Amino acid sequence: MKKLLISLIASAAILASPAMAQDKKLKIGATTYGLNAEFMQLWSAALKQHPAVKSGEVELTVFDGRYDALVQQEQFNTMITQKFDAIIFVPMDVEAGAAAVQAAHDAGIPVVGSNARVNSDLLTSYVGSNDVEAGELEGKAVLDKMGCKGNLVILEGPIGQSGQIQRLEGNEKALKACPDVKVLEKQTANWSRAEAQTLMENWLTSHPGQINGVIGQNDEMALGAIEAIKAANLKVGDFAIAGVDGVTDAINAVKGGQMASILQDANAQAQGALDVAIKAAKKDYQPESAIWKQYPSMKWDDGVVKDYLVPWTPVTPQNADQLLESRK
Structure with a gap:
């Protein structure tokens, strides 16, 4: 009986080991400056279509910052309290957003910037455009x-x-x-x-x-x-x-x-940011989004590049229909 009890305790310890914890569903949050207009709606929709979200590997929460830096600060506080694994940040204010990044960094939560800049050296990476x-x-x-x-x-x-x-x-x-x-x-x-x-x-x-x-x-x-x-x-x-x-x-x-x-490619910015955020939380992760093949000039380099810059594409009468078709 004693041997059986020791065996059960050992099995429980193995199940709770860090190696097994690596397979848990990741909680990742994204706070956007605001969701009233189409561009950030496209950005948010692209996050939800990421393969890791659709497969259930990532539990994603998207927050509407309502065009208010203080609202975004509160959203950071919520994600810190709930122990999110990583945060994607589209800041309302280049200066005010730095305090939120600092708070997450102090809590050991990696922050990836996307679309808009924040004046902080503590971001894991930035995925956006010039x-x-x-x-x-x-x-x-x-x-x-x-x-x-x-x-x-x-x-x-x-x-x-x-x-x-x-x-x-x-x-x-x-x-x-x-x-x-x-x-x-x-x-x-x-x-x-x-x-x-x-x-x-x-x-x-x-x-x-x-x-x-x-x-x-x-x-x-x-x-x-x-x-x-x-x-x-x-x-x-x-x-x-x-x-x-x-x-x-x-x-x-x-x-x-x-x-x-x-x-401005909302899909590439959002999905690229999520790949980088997952990598920051799960070291053996390999990117799952197709955007890295779409933009070969944007090198993955193991997800540790400070600035991933998605190229701009001029809209022309010649490519307009193709771009509209991609929205369907």
């Missing part, structure tokens, strides 16, 4: 159509978010090549189509007949400007307009010759 490059590309698209002359307005993202900061840097790089172009207005519309429409309506009234171009730091704001132009009974084709993201309405607007856009 926003300075995007700002320069969209700025050049507007300025080329304007023939490097005239006046334009800039619709900015939320002040203090990395996309706003870096895309503005890119916008200004493009503008340096056209010193005769004047920026009449520059203001945040918080990535919002409705806010951008209101701003553009005001600008069209205060600068009648003077605005030739619109740089929208995302597609939603560029589309809001288009709605304002239509509401003022002006011709959209008379304006040079560009955005960033490649959301569905923007792709259709590119097809219609109304604007330019650059595709």
Whole structure:
């Protein structure tokens, strides 16, 4: 009887060993800056379609940060208390998000950044795209159509978010090549189509007949400007307009010759970030997403690269239908 009891205790110890614990379902959370607009909806949907989530290897929770850095801090606190294995972070604020990363790091939870930057050296990795490059590309698209002359307005993202900061840097790089172009207005519309429409309506009234171009730091704001132009009974084709993201309405607007856009690959950013997060929590993990084959220039390198940069894809009338088909 004594031997049997010792045998049962030994068996229980083996089952509780770290080697066996490696096979447990991983709890991974993702906090996004907000889920109101299409791009972050696409990003979140891509996470849920990751092979490791669909197979049950990962238990995924996606949090809506509601465009508030304090809300995201509370979401971090929840994930720390519930002992999540890893966190994916799309921060609202480049500075305010650092405290949340510090708290997770102190609790021994790896944090992977995605889509937007946070000013912290404690991230395991970052999986996103080069926003300075995007700002320069969209700025050049507007300025080329304007023939490097005239006046334009800039619709900015939320002040203090990395996309706003870096895309503005890119916008200004493009503008340096056209010193005769004047920026009449520059203001945040918080990535919002409705806010951008209101701003553009005001600008069209205060600068009648003077605005030739619109740089929208995302597609939603560029589309809001288009709605304002239509509401003022002006011709959209008379304006040079560009955005960033490649959301569905923007792709259709590119097809219609109304604007330019650059595709930010939400699927690659989200699934790449999840692969890296799983690797941080489970050392023998090999990536399961197909995105590493899709973008061979983005080397996996055992999941320890500090910056994984997903390339931009210009949206054109030629590739628009293919991009729309991929959304179905």
